[in-house]
Amino acid sequence: MRDAGHPERSSAPVFGGKGLVWEGEVEGKSLWEETRLETCSIHVLPWHEGPGITEPGDIPPTPEDTEHPALRLYLAARLHIPPASLFPDHTVVVAALLVSPEGNILLGKRKRGPHAGLWEFPGGKALPQETAREALSRELEEELHLRLPDHLFRFFYVYEYVQERLLLVSYLAPLLHLPGHLEDHQEITLVPPGDAQALSILPGDREILSTLLWTMERGWSIRWKDDAGGRT
Ligand SMILES: Nc1nc2c([nH]c(=O)n2[C@H]2C[C@H](O)[C@@H](COP(=O)(O)OP(=O)(O)OP(=O)(O)O)O2)c(=O)[nH]1
Incomplete structure (x- = not known):
């Protein structure tokens, strides 16, 4: 694994902070399941300009096609x-x-290392x-013996630790079952996203949570509705 604090790297930000992508829905169906990108409308929160929406057809076909x-x-x-x-x-x-x-979010309290005692x-x-x-x-398997569901990514948030040259990318997913094992954590908790902000957490996680609340205040649900592979 690469060392996040490598001294030879410059600390120029690639993001200038953070970025959010939230998938829209069509008739209640998560667009993640849509295979055709041109049908997908996503919300993008640029770090400088405030929230924006990309329309179907505006989404570039590959990562190389966008900055x-x-x-x-x-x-x-x-x-x-x-x-x-x-x-x-x-x-x-x-x-x-x-x-x-x-509608609660799972957090674990770190057992060891520089972030011991913090929730993540x-x-x-x-x-x-x-x-x-x-x-x-x-x-998830190593840390908690947790199975990852098929449904993923309706909320997608990127936070950059500029000095460390570390990009923290978060993905929203339904919790299918409780962890069967705690390898890296002393305890786990399930809390509403608003309450999680009162816990001792890392700066990137605080940003993720406040952005999640920002989207929820605008009526975007973090709960899974239904369909193939998901649950209500
Ligand atoms: N796992 C995790 N890491 C986070 C979160 N928020 C956050 O800022 N980080 C930072 C802390 C660390 O600098 C880095 C993740 O390191 P890690 O130690 O969890 O990575 P790893 O499981 O692959 O562990 P290792 O093999 O490098 O020891 O990301 C979070 O919510 N979860």
Whole structure:
């Protein structure tokens, strides 16, 4: 795994902070399941200009066709391209926002290391050859013996730790079952996203949560509705 604090790297931001992609819905159906990108409308929150919406047809076909880092990572996720391969000078960390049927989010309290005692989302560093889904599946299995559902990515948020050259990418997914094992965490909790902000968490996670609340205040639900492979 690459060292996030490598001294030879410059600290110029690629993002200038953060980026959000939220998939829209058509007739209540998550567009993640749509295979045709041209039918998809997504909300993008550029870090400088405020919220914006891309219309169907505006979405570039591949990550190479856009300079927009959040869109690049979003397209990589949809097209099963390893996210770390797009940003070879960065460490890419994938984190899962796992939502219970009640709408609570799962957090774990770190057992060891520099962040011991802090709450975080399950996840870890993506290996260069891994897709986001593969990296998350591996981390969730290793850390918590948790199975990753088929439904993923309706909320997709990128936070950059500029000095560390670390990109924290979060993906929303339904929590299918409770963890069977705690490897890296001393305890876990399930809390409403608003309450999670009162816990001791890392800066990137605080941004993720406040952006999640921002979207929820605008009526975007974090709960899964139904259909193939998901649950209500
Ligand atoms: N897992 C996780 N890491 C986070 C979160 N928020 C956040 O800023 N980070 C940062 C902390 C670390 O600098 C980095 C992840 O490191 P990690 O230690 O979890 O990665 P890893 O599981 O692959 O562990 P290792 O093999 O490098 O020890 O991302 C989060 O919610 N979950």
